[in-house]
Amino acid sequence: MLMITTLLGIYASGAAGEPQVLRWAADTESGAPYVFFEANDPSKMSGFEFELIQQIATHLKMTPKFVQNSWDGLIPGLERSEYDLAINGIEITDERRRIVSFSSPYYATQLQIIVRAGDTRFKSISDLNGFKVGTLAGALTEKILRDEPNIEILPYESEVSAHQDLLLKRSDAVFFDGPIAKYYSSVDTRFSILPAAGGSATYGMALSKKKTDLLIKVNQAIQHLTDSGALKELYERWGLWNEPTAQIFNDSSPTRIRPTKFEEYLASLNLNRGFAERLKIYRLSLPILLVAAMTTIKVSIVSMILAMAGGLLLVTARLWGGPFMSGIVVCFIEFIRGTPLLLQVFFMFYALPSFGIELSPFIAAVLGLGINYSVQESEIYRSGLSSVHQNQIEAGQILGFTRWQNFWFIQAPQAFRIALPPMTTDFIALIKDSSLVSVITMVELTKAYSTLASTYYDYFGFAVIAAILYILIGMPLVLVSKKLEKRF
Amino acid sequence: MKIDIRNLSSDLGSNFSLKDISFEVGAGQIVTLLGRSGSGKTSLLRCLAGLRPFSAAACNIPKPFGMVFQSSNLFNHLTLSQNIKIALVKTQGKSKKEAENICDQVLTQVQLTHRGDALPHQLSGGEQQRGAIARTLALSPKVIFYDEPTSALDPELSLEIYDLMNALKSEGIIQVVVSHDTQIVKKIADNVGYMKNGELRWFGKAQDFRLEFPKLEQEEQKYLQLYQ
Numbered sequence: 001m002l003m004i005t006t007l008l009g010i011y012a013s014g015a016a017g018e019p020q021v022l023r024w025a026a027d028t029e030s031g032a033p034y035v036f037f038e039a040n041d042p043s044k045m046s047g048f049e050f051e052l053i054q055q056i057a058t059h060l061k062m063t064p065k066f067v068q069n070s071w072d073g074l075i076p077g078l079e080r081s082e083y084d085l086a087i088n089g090i091e092i093t094d095e096r097r098r099i100v101s102f103s104s105p106y107y108a109t110q111l112q113i114i115v116r117a118g119d120t121r122f123k124s125i126s127d128l129n130g131f132k133v134g135t136l137a138g139a140l141t142e143k144i145l146r147d148e149p150n151i152e153i154l155p156y157e158s159e160v161s162a163h164q165d166l167l168l169k170r171s172d173a174v175f176f177d178g179p180i181a182k183y184y185s186s187v188d189t190r191f192s193i194l195p196a197a198g199g200s201a202t203y204g205m206a207l208s209k210k211k212t213d214l215l216i217k218v219n220q221a222i223q224h225l226t227d228s229g230a231l232k233e234l235y236e237r238w239g240l241w242n243e244p245t246a247q248i249f250n251d252s253s254p255t256r257i258r259p260t261k262f263e264e265y266l267a268s269l270n271l272n273r274g275f276a277e278r279l280k281i282y283r284l285s286l287p288i289l290l291v292a293a294m295t296t297i298k299v300s301i302v303s304m305i306l307a308m309a310g311g312l313l314l315v316t317a318r319l320w321g322g323p324f325m326s327g328i329v330v331c332f333i334e335f336i337r338g339t340p341l342l343l344q345v346f347f348m349f350y351a352l353p354s355f356g357i358e359l360s361p362f363i364a365a366v367l368g369l370g371i372n373y374s375v376q377e378s379e380i381y382r383s384g385l386s387s388v389h390q391n392q393i394e395a396g397q398i399l400g401f402t403r404w405q406n407f408w409f410i411q412a413p414q415a416f417r418i419a420l421p422p423m424t425t426d427f428i429a430l431i432k433d434s435s436l437v438s439v440i441t442m443v444e445l446t447k448a449y450s451t452l453a454s455t456y457y458d459y460f461g462f463a464v465i466a467a468i469l470y471i472l473i474g475m476p477l478v479l480v481s482k483k484l485e486k487r488f
Numbered sequence: 489m490k491i492d493i494r495n496l497s498s499d500l501g502s503n504f505s506l507k508d509i510s511f512e513v514g515a516g517q518i519v520t521l522l523g524r525s526g527s528g529k530t531s532l533l534r535c536l537a538g539l540r541p542f543s544a545a546a547c548n549i550p551k552p553f554g555m556v557f558q559s560s561n562l563f564n565h566l567t568l569s570q571n572i573k574i575a576l577v578k579t580q581g582k583s584k585k586e587a588e589n590i591c592d593q594v595l596t597q598v599q600l601t602h603r604g605d606a607l608p609h610q611l612s613g614g615e616q617q618r619g620a621i622a623r624t625l626a627l628s629p630k631v632i633f634y635d636e637p638t639s640a641l642d643p644e645l646s647l648e649i650y651d652l653m654n655a656l657k658s659e660g661i662i663q664v665v666v667s668h669d670t671q672i673v674k675k676i677a678d679n680v681g682y683m684k685n686g687e688l689r690w691f692g693k694a695q696d697f698r699l700e701f702p703k704l705e706q707e708e709q710k711y712l713q714l715y716q
Binding site: 389391392394395396397398399400401405409410413414417 | 537538539552553554555557558559560561562563564565574575578579580620623627
């Protein structure tokens with residue numbers, strides 16, 4: 001046993017001499033200025049945290065490897081082995097400290113209240129009581145709003161949609177970290193940032209509590225980058241050097257460097273993209289969308305096969321497994337049918353590891369989808385089977401078929417014809433539901449769409465492309481089903 | 489070779505049961521079971537065909553036997569030929585070639601040689617019933633049970649079925665028919681079983697049945713008059 005552990009240890013740490021991999025996770029969806037894809041070339045990553053990780057990895061002589069995960073899932077995902085650390089404006093809080101370790105702070109920021117320009121109703125957080133306020137779901141800002149007695153909180157996944165809703169008067173204010181306020185609010189004259197901050201936050205990289213060695217190394221790297229001035233320079237380039245960060249770094253020297261990165265970002269925003277320019281962006285984005293579509297296809301096909309096999313198993317156990325078996329199956333069906341698919345996928349991925357079962361994202365995705373849909377398939381098969389005329393079954397019995405022969409040769413083919421249209425509908429629904437697996441680090445079509453759309457503020461053009469891709473994915477299914485319907 | 493039933497009873501716990509039924513039928517005979525709806529004739533037929541549990545002092549039914557239902561006999565998803573061949577191949581272990589030969593033979597017997605490739609819904613009602621009989625014949629049955637075989641057919645098509653049943657007598661096949669069709673007693677039945685409330689009230693030769701007639705209750709007579 002000891003030997004196996006040692007061997008695994010050697011294997012995990014890589015062969016001697018080769019650089020180790022530093023797997024880091026973030027959410028690129030409306031990720032500027034933290035971690036995002038460059039507007040000029042969506043295959044290139046950028047962001048101040050992206051650069052920070054590169055520098056840390058260089059210092060540690062490790063190779064950085066990026067893992068995409070939805071923001072909510074970043075911390076739970078640390079309990080699994082897909083990535084070593086999460087960095088994405090994660091505020092150091094006592095609640096989170098109970099679950100994960102934090103590196104020493106690498107950035108500090110004030111929390112800003114943003115209103116529509118010209119709206120003078122609010123001066124501070126307490127003025128927002130009785131109004132609707134948008135913020136990022138799960139962020140410290142949300143928690144601060146929740147501590148107020150009477151604020152209606154609108155939690156968002158993306159900064160961009162929160163800002164749009166503010167303009168559309170669906171909310172009265174939004175509440176965000178400084179970098180978001182700078183990159184999304186200050187760049188648009190329709191917004192105004194209240195001078196008084198609504199609080200402050202410090203960012204730390206989150207690691208699993210088990211990774212004590214890596215934590216020490218990362219902290220040393222942060223210390224080194226702070227001492228050498230590299231970190232300050234980085235923040236200055238992004239226009240993000242501020243008073244709170246100066247305090248934690250104990251560095252009150254004046255800024256020296258032009259915020260070139262912020263200027264680039266501004267330029268890319270002000271770019272009035274013509275049609276040709278847009279087409280170029282779509283062309284550049286297409287590979288990203290196609291790779292994501294492949295993930296959608298792979299997940300869907302494997303889940304479908306699983307759902308069909310599982311459905312068949314469930315329906316036969318229910319109809320012919322005896323009262324005990326059928327009771328178990330009914331309970332199982334009601335349980336799966338009665339709980340949200342999202343919850344099931346989360347459970348597979350984030351909860352099972354605490355029982356020692358760690359599934360890869362792909363396996364967790366297809367198991368979650370496959371089991372969920374096998375329940376629906378089994379109900380479709382049951383309705384198909386019960387529509388087969390009793391005389392057909394008895395005729396088979398008298399002709400000497402065994403129960404299984406009767407099922408395979410007589411009932412199943414007839415039930416299949418009845419079940420085919422609802423099966424097709426069910427599987428098209430499955431393809432669309434596969435977008436849920438983005439919560440477990442998989443970049444599928446919908447995730448790629450929302451990331452690209454928020455990068456370019458182009459929710460329409462990319463939606464059209466994604467919709468076309470979804471229809472193309474579902475098309476073969478529809479054609480096969482039409483063919484089969486004719487045959488049977 | 490004969491059907492020999494002694495003291496057959498069947499009680500499935502509902503308010504209906506079959507009580508103490510005994511009769512005998514010899515080779516090549518046609519028996520018609522008569523009785524009003526709910527008298528138990530279909531239940532008796534289902535017992536004999538093994539589709540309903542029962543107890544009996546003796547129960548001798550020559551095997552193999554086949555059964556023809558009122559409708560939906562032929563498997564909907566298979567052609568007529570496939571309907572006939574599937575049991576030969578799957579349950580009798582016959583080769584495809586043998587099954588093919590038997591299929592041709594029985595289709596000729598029921599005069600449906602040209603309809604082998606048709607799906608059941610493409611056949612007329614009479615053709616469907618003759619097809620069902622052909623499928624039964626393919627297994628060389630000693631007994632055929634019929635449950636209302638002509639009630640979905642018009643009188644002319646019913647005659648086709650009766651002609652066919654008549655022809656099968658000469659092969660020694662015992663045929664037990666549940667039917668409301670008044671023609672059947674006059675045209676083809678050798679024996680009549682008359683049922684009421686789950687009991688076999690009378691069993692005997694068809695030509696003797698009318699002699700028993702005056703002995704029956706009045707409301708029963710009203711129903712049975714139709715069979716005169």
